[in-house]
Amino acid sequence: MSFIRKNSNARILIKESGMMAFKLLKLIKNPLKIINLIKLEYLEFRCNTNKRIDSQTKIYKELGLQRDKSIKHLNVILKQLGLNKYDEDYGMYSEHLIIFAGIALEKKNIDSVLEIGTYDAISTTILSALFENSKIYTIDLKNNDPIYKQTYSREDSEIRNRFNIARDKIIASRNNIEFIQMNSLAIMQTTLRKKKFDLIWIDGAHGYPFVCSDIMNSIALAHQSTIIMCDDIWESVDKSDQIYKSIASWETLNCLKYAELIDLYFFLKRVGKIHLNNKKFIAYFKLKDLSTI
Structure with a gap:
């Protein structure tokens, strides 16, 4: 001893x-x-982490983007906004932010952006800073909508009110964001139906029928060069629901690809080892040119 x-x-x-x-x-x-x-x-x-990053980087290259350069640019923007440096294990950060940064660097014709699913407006404000000369339209449910009140831990009225105030404060801090509170299912019944967006980010409810409608409406709001992205793509799930977890977007997008209506790419949402048991994708797609048919 x-x-x-x-x-x-x-x-x-x-x-x-x-x-x-x-x-x-x-x-x-x-x-x-x-x-x-x-x-x-x-x-x-x-398939170790380095191989996954290499595979991811090749998709960026195929799309005319550079992953490493995009991460550096993203971190410059995050610092300007007073947000944490990019780390896929921090909060809601994921590969979609790197892709946004890559598009901002390489694509010079992004004048209007549509985001379906505002949530806490962090992605919204990052979009507004990356595309500071663009108009950002972001859609989410009304504060009193039953679905809004019963999802994402907003059941308690005090917690929900604090969440709403924080979100609205973030939106108000940027002068190129227009926040529209409505059910995205009705988007084609509004004046937005007259617009054609350059970049569309689908991050609303992830199950049937919502995400299918959001995808099809986004296609209707797209032109030939529009980049459409969709969050939280599950290839398979143990149990589906309408809001969080479903194969709805996977099935819908692959049906559109099979019909030769879109060019479709899937990025890993997060590349780290700890996310392999909960693997999700981010879709990146554009309309095929059907003018000759």
């Missing part, structure tokens, strides 16, 4: 061994977690 007291390395080793044993006991009590960890390691072995 006296040797252990005098030897700090031994004390550290014993402490670490105890912590490891504690973690192992927790895992043994949760066999599903063990299975998920094994699956995670297997998926990482098959």
Whole structure:
């Protein structure tokens, strides 16, 4: 015992061994977690993070974008806005922000942007800064809409009010954002139907019938060069719902691709190892030229 007291390395080793044993006991009590960890390691072995980044980078290149350059530009904008540096494990940050930055760098004809699904307006304000000479139209449900009140932890009225105030403050800080509160299903019944947008970001409800309608309405609001992007694409799910988790966008977009109506690309939403058991994609697509048919 006296040797252990005098030897700090031994004390550290014993402490670490105890912590490891504690973690192992927790895992043994949760066999599903063990299975998920094994699956995670297997998926990482098959295609490690560097390979996933390389694959992602190739898609950027095919679209005339540069991923590394886009990340640098995004971080400049985030700093200007007083937001955290890009890290896919921080909050709602994901690959869509890098793609936006890449488009802002390489595409000079983005004059009007439509965002379906404002949420907390963080993505909205980033869009407004990346495309500072563009008009950003962002759509979300009215504050008193039952779906709005019952989703994304907004059931409590005080929490919901604080959320609304924070969102509205962010929107008011930018002079090129127009916030429209309505159900996106009705978008073609408004004056927006007369517009053709250069960039459309679909991030509303992710299940049937909402996202299918948002995709088809976005196509109606697009011109030949419009870039349309869609968030949270699930290839498969254990259980579907209308708001968060569904294969609706995957099926809809692939049907459009099969019909040769769109050119479609899928980016991993997040490339890190820890996201492999919860793999989602971001879609990037444009209309095919059907004028010769």
